Amino acid sequence: MKTLNIASIPGDGVGKEIMPEAIRVLEKVAQVHGGLQFKFEEFPYSCDYYLKHGAMMPEDGMDRLSQFDSVFLGAVGDASKVPDHISLWGLLLKIRQEFQQEINIRPAKLLKGINSKLADPKDFDIVVVRENSEGEYSSIGGRIFHDDNEIAIQNNVFSKRATKQAMNIAFDLASKRKGLVTSATKSNGIFHAMPFWDEIFEEISEKHPNIKSESKHIDALAAYFITHPHELDVVVGSNLFGDILSDVGAAIMGSIGVAPSANLNLNGKYPSMFEPVHGSAPDIVGKGIANPIGQIWTAKMLLEFNGEANIAEHLLKVIEAVTADGYQTPDLGGKYKMTEVTDEIIKRLGQ
Ligand code: ATP
Ligand code: MG
Numbered sequence: 001m002k003t004l005n006i007a008s009i010p011g012d013g014v015g016k017e018i019m020p021e022a023i024r025v026l027e028k029v030a031q032v033h034g035g036l037q038f039k040f041e042e043f044p045y046s047c048d049y050y051l052k053h054g055a056m057m058p059e060d061g062m063d064r065l066s067q068f069d070s071v072f073l074g075a076v077g078d079a080s081k082v083p084d085h086i087s088l089w090g091l092l093l094k095i096r097q098e099f100q101q102e103i104n105i106r107p108a109k110l111l112k113g114i115n116s117k118l119a120d121p122k123d124f125d126i127v128v129v130r131e132n133s134e135g136e137y138s139s140i141g142g143r144i145f146h147d148d149n150e151i152a153i154q155n156n157v158f159s160k161r162a163t164k165q166a167m168n169i170a171f172d173l174a175s176k177r178k179g180l181v182t183s184a185t186k187s188n189g190i191f192h193a194m195p196f197w198d199e200i201f202e203e204i205s206e207k208h209p210n211i212k213s214e215s216k217h218i219d220a221l222a223a224y225f226i227t228h229p230h231e232l233d234v235v236v237g238s239n240l241f242g243d244i245l246s247d248v249g250a251a252i253m254g255s256i257g258v259a260p261s262a263n264l265n266l267n268g269k270y271p272s273m274f275e276p277v278h279g280s281a282p283d284i285v286g287k288g289i290a291n292p293i294g295q296i297w298t299a300k301m302l303l304e305f306n307g308e309a310n311i312a313e314h315l316l317k318v319i320e321a322v323t324a325d326g327y328q329t330p331d332l333g334g335k336y337k338m339t340e341v342t343d344e345i346i347k348r349l350g351q
Contacts, residue, residue, distance in 0.1 A: 001037055004306055007068040007271070008042045012087070013280025014290035015046075015074020021292035021342040022072070022299045025315070028346045029303070033311050041068070047078040047087050056082075056090030062098055066270055070302050071095060073275035074295065078282060092275075096132060099270035101263035102162055103169050104132040104242065105301070106277060108249025111258065111293075112324035114332055118252045124229045126249055127173055130242025131166040132263060134159060135193075137239045158193045158238070160200060165266060167204040170236035174211050177233050181205070183215045184237035184245060197238065222248055250277055255331040257281075257291030260298040262305055274302040288337045291329040293319060296345060318348045 010019035023040060030036050043065070045057040056076075065071055076092040077084050095101070110116050110124035118124065134157045141154040167183070174181045183201045187194035198215060205213040216224060218241045224232065225248045237245055250259040259277035276294030284290055297319060303312035327344045328334025 001035060003037050003039055004070065004302075005039045005068045006041075006070050006072050006302070007065050008040050008072045008074075009045050009076075009091075010042065010074040011076045011091070011280065012046045012048070012078040013075055013282050013285045014278075015076070015280055017285070017288075017290050017338060018276070018292045018295040019072075019074040021338060022295040024342060025296050025345055025349070026299050026303075028349045029299075029311060029315055032349050033314075036308065036311065040072075045091055046076070047081040050082050050087065050090065056087060056094075062094070065095065066099070068271050069306060070271050071099075071273040072299070072302060073273055075276065075278065075280040077280050080282065095273055096263050099263075099265050099273065100133070100267060101265045101270075101273055102131070102133040103166055103264040103266060104130040104246075104261060105169070105173075105264060106130065106242075106246035106249065106259065106261045107297075107301075108246065108253055108259065110253055111320045113320075113326055114254040114258070114323050114328065116252050116254045118226065118229065121229065121252055124252055126225070126229065126232045127177070127234050128242055128246040128249060129166055129170040129173065129234060129236045130246060131162055131236075131238050132242075133239070134162055135239035156190075156193045158196055160196075163197060163200045164204060167201055167236055169264075169266075170234045171204060171208045171211050171213075174234040175208075179210065180212045180214070180233035181208075182221065182232055182235045183213070184218045184221050184235060184241040185215045186218050186241075187215075188217060193238075201236075218244070221245065225249065225252065246277065255291060256294070257329065257331045258293040258297065260294055260301050262298070262301045264305065272305060274298045274305075288339065289330050290338050291331050292338050292342045293323070293329075296342070315349070318345055321348060 010016040077087045106128045108126045110121045138157040143152045170181045250256045256278040261277050263273040265272045276298050300312045300315045322344045
């Protein structure tokens with residue numbers, strides 16, 4: 001019997017509502033497939049935890065989390081209680097950084113039965129690989145002078161190691177998909193970092209003669225997501241470009257409530273973390289209408305990156321059969337409640 005030890009952090013807002021739904025689904029997955037079991041331990045790290053204890057997690061929080069195979073997260077942040085920069089840096093970004101989760105994978109695929117905002121989104125299916133640790137999100141820089149003379153300087157940081165790592169993951173994913181990697185660049189405007197990024201992309205492309213590769217400027221590529229989504233497969237981007245493109249992808253998916261993501265640690269020293277793309281959605285908390293699919297699809301990614309690709313694929317097929325038959329929450333234009341969608345997924349897993 002294989003056991004996956006999972007640290008669950010429901011977090012804030014709808015995170016607390018959708019986490020139990022995804023765990024119900026995973027328990028059913030284990031029951032149906034046999035040979036696999038989950039041990040969940042829940043950690044209450046959240047804005048409420050901060051209000052009680054003055055920190056988003058205790059001193060030994062990271063040590064405790066590091067004992068698990070994976071961290072399964074709901075949503076972090078509730079600006080009505082704790083400023084976002086404190087809650088994000090105290091928990092979400094802290095875990096991403098300290099656990100060296102340098103890659104962020106964000107599939108964007110239109111599930112059957114869901115109405116997208118895009119004119120002809122049928123079979124929309126892209127994966128964004130986002131470099132998750134450096135690039136434009138560096139802390140190097142500062143502000144000088146005052147008043148009308150004030151200047152802010154922000155230095156981007158691109159290391160060969162982390163850039164190669166993101167690109168290698170992209171080519172690896174493409175080899176299991178349609179065999180195309182598109183690199184998001186802006187070497188016509190960003191003179192140092194982006195030509196460096198392009199050179200590395202070329203080098204990695206040459207090592208993968210069986211995979212097609214291309215570079216597109218970020219502005220044109222964002223438009224291309226809308227106009228030619230079917231001509232893309234795996235897209236690799238820097239921290240900022242990857243973030244922007246995955247939100248475009250989530251919009252095409254019909255609702256941010258369905259979009260999954262994985263923060264991968266690749267050196268094996270720490271757990272990876274799996275979290276939906278959306279936030280804590282304070283505007284719909286307590287109404288029972290949060291879409292559970294983002295969290296459940298994220299559970300599918302947790303299975304996939306813990307060596308259970310077949311079980312993961314089965315779960316995604318079941319999720320899609322449920323959306324195809326119209327079991328959808330209001331964010332997708334449906335009339336079903338969160339628990340009804342989950343119940344239907346669980347029912348069909350057993351069939
Ligand atoms: P963050 O800053 O934490 O990334 P945010 O404040 O930008 O998040 P969300 O909390 O993701 O944004 O909410 C954006 C919108 O999407 C809100 O209208 C919210 O209700 C909706 N939303 C988010 N998650 C879900 C969900 N699971 N089901 C339905 N609607 C959702
Ligand atoms: Mg927010």
